[in-house]
Amino acid sequence: MSKPMLEIKNFTKLYGGGKKAADNINITINSGDICGFIGHNGAGKSTTIRAAVGVLDFTEGEILIDGHSVKKEPVKCKQITAYIPDNPDIYENLTGIEYLNFISDVFGIKGKLREERIKKYADIFGITDSLGDLIRSYSHGMRQKIAIISALIHEPKLLVLDEPFVGLDPKATFTLKEIMRDMCGKGSAVFFSTHVLDVAEKLCNRVVIIKEGRIIASGTMDELTKDRSLEDVFLEVDSGEK
Numbered sequence: 001m002s003k004p005m006l007e008i009k010n011f012t013k014l015y016g017g018g019k020k021a022a023d024n025i026n027i028t029i030n031s032g033d034i035c036g037f038i039g040h041n042g043a044g045k046s047t048t049i050r051a052a053v054g055v056l057d058f059t060e061g062e063i064l065i066d067g068h069s070v071k072k073e074p075v076k077c078k079q080i081t082a083y084i085p086d087n088p089d090i091y092e093n094l095t096g097i098e099y100l101n102f103i104s105d106v107f108g109i110k111g112k113l114r115e116e117r118i119k120k121y122a123d124i125f126g127i128t129d130s131l132g133d134l135i136r137s138y139s140h141g142m143r144q145k146i147a148i149i150s151a152l153i154h155e156p157k158l159l160v161l162d163e164p165f166v167g168l169d170p171k172a173t174f175t176l177k178e179i180m181r182d183m184c185g186k187g188s189a190v191f192f193s194t195h196v197l198d199v200a201e202k203l204c205n206r207v208v209i210i211k212e213g214r215i216i217a218s219g220t221m222d223e224l225t226k227d228r229s230l231e232d233v234f235l236e237v238d239s240g241e242k
């Protein structure tokens with residue numbers, strides 16, 4: 001049976017200078033869900049995502065991951081979550097394998113299990129031969145792949161990604177989508193922002209649309225789109241909201 005994996009309740013974020021980037025946001029994502037988060041540039045997606053994974057402080061609202069408060073139980077939440085930012089900041093002076101070993105240490109993934117997971121994901125993303133090279137020498141897409149692999153090593157219950165498909169080649173994009181589906185089939189949940197509406201439409205069973213810090217539509221993909229495309233729905237709700 002599915003259960004709430006991410007609950008964002010009455011979340012409001014004011015940045016310095018009084019900018020309200022998120023205004024009373026409520027989102028629930030259950031195990032088994034792949035939820036797309038869409039909205040214009042500056043709508044509040046990264047703000048919401050960063051608060052959800054505990055890297056951005058907030059004053060109003062509550063965020064729970066698998067029932068644990070991001071504020072009160074940050075370590076517990078981080079143990080079960082993986083977050084891939086839009087521009088992953090990974091240690092450039094390490095080699096790929098050193099970085100993956102470091103992340104495995106942090107999450108207590110050891111021995112054969114560690115070896116198997118690194119091999120599995122490095123092989124499917126086609127970067128096994130580059131693991132011995134310094135990350136500094138990697139292309140943007142290779143860095144993305146290392147960040148994705150490091151996120152998958154501890155098999156998170158909740159995977160949160162900010163614009164994950166930017167810079168990935170078509171094969172890596174396909175692979176990441178397959179991994180997301182597989183994870184959700186095993187009871188995890190995925191929440192990601194994207195501007196690529198046709199990917200979201202095909203991949204996600206749920207969608208949340210945000211505009212100027214407020215949720216303007218959310219629900220299952222079927223409920224929202226019916227016989228229309230997600231692009232049509234997005235343009236319609238967007239033009240209907242001031």
Ligand SMILES: Nc1ncnc2c1ncn2[C@@H]1O[C@H](COP(=O)(O)OP(=O)(O)OP(=O)(O)O)[C@@H](O)[C@H]1O
Binds near residue numbers: 015016021041046047
């Ligand atoms: N550190 C900050 N200080 C002040 N304002 C900020 C800060 N970070 C973001 N904002 C503002 O908050 C609003 C929401 O930004 P956010 O980065 O969450 O948008 P987004 O939906 O992720 O946009 P994009 O699609 O361009 O990545 C914007 O108006 C932005 O200028």
